[in-house]
Amino acid sequence: MNDYNAVDQTILAQLREITGDEHVIDDPEKLAAYKTDEETNPRYHHLPEAVVFPGSVNEVAAVMKLANRRLFPVTPRCGGTSLCGGAIPARGGIVMVMTRMNRIKEISEQSLYMTVECGARTEDVQKAANAKGLLYAGDPCSADSCLIGGNLATNAGGNKAVRYGTTRHQVYSIEVVTPLGEIVNLGARLNKKTTGYCLEQLIIGSEGTLGIITGAVLKLVPLPPYRIDLLAIFTDVDKAIDIVPQIIKAGINPTSIEFMANNAIQSAGRYCDLRFAHFADGSYIIVTVETFSEDELEQKAVLLDELCSEGGAAEVLEADERVWRLRKAYSEAARSESKVNSHEDIVVPVDSIAAMLKKMNEIEKKYNLEVRTVAHAGDGNIHFIPLKMDMSDEEWEETLDKFHAEVYEYVYSLGGRLSGEHGIGCKKVDTMERFTDPVELKIMKTIKKALDPNGILNPGKIFTLD
Ligand SMILES: Cc1cc2nc3c(=O)[nH]c(=O)nc-3n(C[C@H](O)[C@H](O)[C@H](O)COP(=O)(O)OP(=O)(O)OC[C@H]3O[C@@H](n4cnc5c(N)ncnc54)[C@H](O)[C@@H]3O)c2cc1C
Structure with missing residues (x-):
């Protein structure tokens, strides 16, 4: 094969x-x-x-x-x-x-959709929608450099997933070239459909192993005109995390709930030369709320302030774009500290984030690793970047393997998974084999073999075929 x-x-x-x-x-x-x-x-x-x-x-x-x-x-x-x-x-x-293949071919203000080629840059798609008073809700932190085809192939998540879902929720249909070279349109511009298998959703998130996505019809929604960003600063990390389910339960329907651990605040703060309160000992929760009326925004902002203050926040501040600059600099900042690092992207149930962070902290200490941590906390997706500091290449690989083994073991004990949005790629093939139910893996491999009998498309990704 x-x-x-x-x-x-x-x-x-x-x-x-x-x-x-x-x-x-x-x-x-x-x-x-x-x-x-x-x-x-x-x-x-x-x-x-x-x-x-x-x-x-x-x-x-x-x-x-x-x-x-x-x-x-x-x-x-x-x-x-x-x-x-x-x-x-x-x-x-x-x-x-x-x-x-980067054209934005059509925007329908009337029917709320946009037809694009796969090479359209995500930020350009967002801006084109905004220019019409509409929102394309896919929003990975890499929006300025990733393209819609890549977002669809990975089912990219990002900052707005807590309110709008991931990329797969922003799509009506996709144009696909199958591994054998046939052209097919999957999905339709419909709000419901039970007409055979939902093949577009199978291809979305398959990391380019089941088909090449060449175009898409994306969903647009009205752009909420009112927005506030709040920065809640906690000196107790458990309290910071505990506030997340409370915000969700309170019916605030936030657009984003992001968490930054102190190690990431310091790293990104140094990188962008930005310092907010409790730079040395704080954990940050960044919440964005968007509404269609000023009154609703005001009410939700007051409720958020109360919730966070009662939940133990040392300060709750109205934030501006600088706080997002800090959050979005996370990856680059970590890379500037050590070129050799490993981006991780586990996902756990939202009510298990605190337990996961605590466990990770113990494992980091055990292996003497420097780690930078943030989370799309509203959907349980934790990113952490172990950095190679003072160790040889062999030590680094060995330590990282042991660190991962313990972290993933715990992730799965909580009902989590290896990746919330980045995917498996070629990096986590072995781990995927180890942690995935054998029957689930067999079904995936059967689908792959059926669509790509010659193993032509993106081999060596997600799993290996015998
Ligand atoms: C600074 C930074 C921040 C990031 N933040 C986020 C985030 O918030 N959320 C998130 O989900 N990800 C994030 N990522 C990861 C990455 O940006 C996403 O996975 C993104 O969706 C990849 O898009 P791309 O266009 O760069 O795809 P590529 O990197 O080119 O490809 C990604 C995968 O898709 C496949 N592929 C690419 N194009 C196609 C196609 N047309 N048809 C079929 N398969 C295809 C590739 O083979 C590969 O497996 C971040 C990355 C960086 C560097």
Whole structure:
């Protein structure tokens, strides 16, 4: 199954015929940019044999048909911001970069939808909706550099998921090129549908292993005109976390509830030169509330203030965009401390976040690791970045493996999962095999084999096939 052919001169010539000469790269120096995405550990890097930039769905389909005839792997790539090695060509072959297919084709203010190509940048999609007084609610922290196709492929979450859901909830339908090179539209612009299997939702979140998403019809919603951001500062981390379910239960319907541990506040604060109160000993809860009336906003802000103050907040402040700058700098700040690090993305039930953080703290201490921690706390999604400080490469890999093993064991004991939004990619294949129910894994592999009998599309991701 995995006996692939090299991308030779004949294949290169055929690729050039499909996309045009200038849209195929095979110069090793230029290929180097595609050996990784945001993954910094060279252990996972892999040089592609060629990179192709298709300009239309028909070109994507033609490349996939060629790949099946000549048996070489294809790794789809949009913005390349994956944090789990998802866009790395783990088994070589070609990387298919979707950036040329970047049009926003239609916005319907009347019927609240937007038709896009997969290479449209997420922030451009958000801005285009906002310009019409509408909201596209997908909002990963990487919105300025990731693309809609990548968001769909990973079911990206982000800051607004607590109110609006993840990317899969923002979609009516997708245009897909199957692993065998057929073109199909899955889903429809309907608010309900029980007409056979929901295949669009199977492809969304499959990390580019079941089909190449070339376009989508996205849902838009009215943009709430009133907004407030509050920063609740706690000196007791347990109290900070305890406030999260209370905010949800109070019916405030916040757009975001984010948590920053003190280690992340200090790291991001130094990186952006931003200091808020309790810089040295605080844990932050950032809450955004958006409403359609000023009165409702006022009421909810008062209620939030009361809840947080009664819940033990040392201070509750009205915040501005600086607090989001701090939160969004989390990844870059950690990277500036140590180029070698590991982005983690576990998810646990919201009522288990406190237990998880406590346990992680114990394990960090046991292995003497420096870790930076934040959470999309409203949906139980904890991000943590262990940093390689004073240790050899061997020590780092060994320590990280042991640290992960204990963390994931605990995550699963709480009913959690390995990833809330970044995905499995090539980084967590072994862990996926270890922690996933064998029957569940067998079903996934059966689906993969049925859709991609030659194992062409993004091999080496999520799991390996025998
Ligand atoms: C600073 C920073 C902050 C981040 N914050 C968030 C966050 O808040 N929430 C979140 O969910 N993620 C976050 N991420 C991770 C990342 O941005 C998301 O996973 C994003 O959805 C990836 O989009 P991309 O366009 O960069 O995709 P890529 O990295 O190019 O690809 C991601 C995966 O999708 C596949 N793929 C790409 N395009 C297609 C396509 N057209 N069809 C089929 N498969 C495809 C790839 O093969 C790969 O497996 C963050 C990353 C960074 C660096």
